[in-house]
Amino acid sequence: MADLATIARPYAEALFASAQPADLAPWSAQLNELAQIASAPELVLLANNPKVSAADLSQLIAGMTKTPVSERVLSFLRLLNQNQRLGVLSEIAAQFSLLKNHSEGAAEVMITSAFPLEGEALSSLLASLKKRFGGKELRPTIAIDPSLIGGIRVQVGDEVLDGSVKARLAQMQISLSA
Numbered sequence: 001m002a003d004l005a006t007i008a009r010p011y012a013e014a015l016f017a018s019a020q021p022a023d024l025a026p027w028s029a030q031l032n033e034l035a036q037i038a039s040a041p042e043l044v045l046l047a048n049n050p051k052v053s054a055a056d057l058s059q060l061i062a063g064m065t066k067t068p069v070s071e072r073v074l075s076f077l078r079l080l081n082q083n084q085r086l087g088v089l090s091e092i093a094a095q096f097s098l099l100k101n102h103s104e105g106a107a108e109v110m111i112t113s114a115f116p117l118e119g120e121a122l123s124s125l126l127a128s129l130k131k132r133f134g135g136k137e138l139r140p141t142i143a144i145d146p147s148l149i150g151g152i153r154v155q156v157g158d159e160v161l162d163g164s165v166k167a168r169l170a171q172m173q174i175s176l177s178a
Contacts, residue, residue, distance in 0.1 A: 004091045011085065012095035015076055016103075023070075024100045030065070030073050031093035037064050038089045047086045054081035098157075106137040110155040114148040114164065129154060132161075 019027055037043065038061055046052050046060070058078040062069040069077070080086050101107055109129060111117065117125065122142075130138055133156055145153075149165035 004088050005095070007085065008088045008091035008095050011076075011080070011088070012092045012099060015073075015092070016096055016099040018072065021103075023072075024103070027070070027073055028093070028097050028100050030067070030069055031089070031096055033065050033067075034061060034069070034073070034077060035090035035093040037061055038086050044087070047081070047084070054078055057081050057086075101139070104137070106139055107133060107156050109138045109140045110143065111140055112143045112145050112148065112153040112155075112164075114144070114146055114150050114152075116144060117142055117152070125152070129156070 015027070015031075016024075038047075043057075043061065046057060055078055058074060058081050061077060062074050080089060080092075097108070109126075111125070122140075126138055126140060130136065138156070147166060149169070151164040151166075151168075153164050153167070154161040
């Protein structure tokens, strides 16, 4: 079977190409919400039921959202259901978000820390990361992982900067066992 990213890319690019700049943020939010709803096991069963039409399934999913779904996004959802591609909706949403961020000169950054990062420490970290990644606007998501022992792990796109104590100990173990 083809890779999910390979299947999702044309859908995300087509939706992105049809969006106006003002539509990007709301559509990205709608896609993320729809992806979360569509991944529910009950909806996966409905999607695989031949007695449920693509239009009915699309209306059901759209009706479960917190905010009303735009007509274009609903049409897109129908298209996914007709082509039995509802399972790749979360990857489509992720790729749409990447396209949106790229067009805005921004990047999502996942910061994992052993301890909570707040205030000046977070501001300083974001400033140095902004320099490191060419001045892009960084949209941070912060997670706490005590197993890191200390330090931080930063992921921007495919690039990972791991300055955690856990990673350093693993490197030392490899060096000592070689």
